[in-house]
Amino acid sequence: MKTMFARKRLRVVWVAALLGAGWALAAPGTAQAAGVTVSIACGSEGATNYELCVKASKQWEQKTGNHVRFITTPFSSSGRLALYEQWMAAHANIDVLMTDVFYPGILKKDLVNLTPYFKGEESKFFPAYLKIDTIDGKLLAVPWFAAVGVMYYRKDLLQKYGLKPPKTWAELTADAKLVQAKERAAGHPNFWGYVWQGKAYEGLTCDAVEWLASYGAGAIVAPDGKVTIDNPRAVAALTMARNWIGTISPRGVLSSEEPQTLQVFYAGNALFLRNWPYVWSVVQKPASPLKGKVGIIPIPKGPGADGRHAGAIGGWSLAVSKYGQHRKAAISLVKYLTSYEVERMRFLDGALMPTRLALYKDPKVLAKEPVMKIFYRAILSASPRPSAQTGAKYNRVSSIFYTDVHQMLLGEMTPQATVRTIAARLNALSDHGKHW
Structure with a gap:
């Protein structure tokens, strides 16, 4: 009983904190007149990844008529994970999470299985990242940008x-x-x-x-x-x-x-x-x-x-929380942000390494950075944690x-x-x- 009470109290505290920070936690299924608002935690404000996340998300807004709320997170991976765990414990209304390579196994009970929504499209990503993001046969995150030592x-x-x-x-x-x-x-x-x-x-x-x-x-x-x-x-x-x-x-x-x-x-x-x-x-x-x-x-x-x-092997993926209130729109946003065109833009504008295999043969990508071939080989032989x-x-x-x-x-x-x-x-x- 004490444990149950503590969990409920934690959830109340975090929901109150989010409301106090200016969040609008709408009832499930509600939407603004011009579309729903999807929240995304995609990095630390001021970082290249965050700025390019905003840029691509704004494009998605124009294409779909929906809206995106951006949430900044700690720079360190451990700090970001700790914040996510608190959000998940509170069942906070957050739709999309940027996840480090070791997050899916830790957050697996809180993430949506994306396998039915990608319908084989995941085969176009690096196998090493798919292996990391797939837990118990479920694709819990979609590779977004790659890194390797x-x-x-x-x-x-x-x-x-x-x-x-x-x-x-x-x-x-x-x-x-x-x-x-x-x-x-x-x-x-x-x-x-x-x-x-x-x-x-x-x-x-x-x-x-x-x-x-x-x-x-x-x-x-x-x-x-x-x-x-x-x-x-x-x-x-x-x-x-x-x-x-x-x-x-x-x-x-x-x-x-x-x-x-x-x-x-x-x-x-x-x-x-x-x-x-x-x-x-x-x-x-x-x-x-x-x-x-x-x-x-x-x-x-x-x-x-x-x-x-x-x-x-390092890098980041995008996952959809089970507790967000606009799952369909959130999955749509993840699909757009991990698309060929967006990953290509993110590399050309910010040197963020693609996770789609075909981009390592893209003429414009190779023309900008011939070292892509070195990164490609390094990722193929990378060692996971x-x-x-x-x-x-x-x-x-x-x-x-x-x-x-x-x-x-x-x-x-x-x-x-x-x-x-x-x-x-x-x-x-x-x-x-x-x-x-």
């Missing part, structure tokens, strides 16, 4: 020292040490070989998933739910990363997210940067000090026959993983102890992989 490098500096872009982590480490030493000797004391995201947050999960996958060490939890991180290759991958700290990577990376690492690279203080595709548009702007000096390669391979290029198999517990899985990996990078645990500890905690969480 890639490696940026200073093309001019590699050429200066007679080096080629590295294919393996061993080559990257050696190149970083050499160029770092020579640049510092030449009067650049703040220069580092490699910067990446090492703060204890979801970004570190992405980076570390790449290390594991590139070494053939699995993906923390296997598709069948079995916890697999406690293995020698995982130890080797984590040992490699720990050895970067203080040698080719500053200790500052252990408190850095994507913007901070980009800032170091953009200022000319690093040879290599691990980040997402959006960085390419930043460094190629006319005013960029790095314009024409940057190249892109896939995430390097680990050693041996099991080593492979394995950038973490274990969100599909861990479902609603993924947040906890990721938190355990990045917290312990971060402690290891700080020198507080050995790599061997780290994989054992993570495995023990995840097995306790899931009854040895039986109950996720």
Whole structure:
């Protein structure tokens, strides 16, 4: 009884909060005279994605006679998810949600199954994204824009020292040490070989998933739910990363997210940067000090026959909440925003990576950015986080993983102890992989 009362009270509190923020929560089925109003949470105000979401939604308004209400959300993925969970608990009248790749498994009971409405159209998207967005055979979100971990490098500096872009982590480490030493000797004391995201947050999960996958060490939890991180290759991958700290990577990376690492690279203080595709548009702007000096390669391979290029898969999709009051119009909006024409516009205007396969062969897209071929190959070989198999517990899985990996990078645990500890905690969480 107390739990039921608490849920009802939570719902009342959130509905009241939404009303207090100026929301109009109409009764189901009601509409304005010139069409219904569909609400969409599509990012942080001021961001390129948000501005292009508004642009395309306004076009949909003109085509349908409906209206769109835009809701801004926190920048961080974890902050946005926390807000969504509160909305879902309150059954708030929100129609369309921008979802990160690991949201569908967590929010599955709150999202509309879109399979009947797309009627095979989903086959035109990247299979990797469809796999992530499909839970228990239901398409719970539609891929909207793609992202994959890639490696940026200073093309001019590699050429200066007679080096080629590295294919393996061993080559990257050696190149970083050499160029770092020579640049510092030449009067650049703040220069580092490699910067990446090492703060204890979801970004570190992405980076570390790449290390594991590139070494053939699995993906923390296997598709069948079995916890697999406690293995020698995982130890080797984590040992490699720990050895970067203080040698080719500053200790500052252990408190850095994507913007901070980009800032170091953009200022000319690093040879290599691990980040997402959006960085390419930043460094190629006319005013960029790095314009024409940057190249892109896939995430390097680990050693041996099991080593492979394995950038973490990122990106965002659009989902329809079960609690929105205009489901038909919401689905129409999602179809429009994920259409070929809109995804093409979003790339040409804002360099947001398409999720439709055909756009990677579109002449105008390729003419603007020849590097699309690199991104395409990187997405095809990308490594997912274990969100599909861990479902609603993924947040906890990721938190355990990045917290312990971060402690290891700080020198507080050995790599061997780290994989054992993570495995023990995840097995306790899931009854040895039986109950996720």
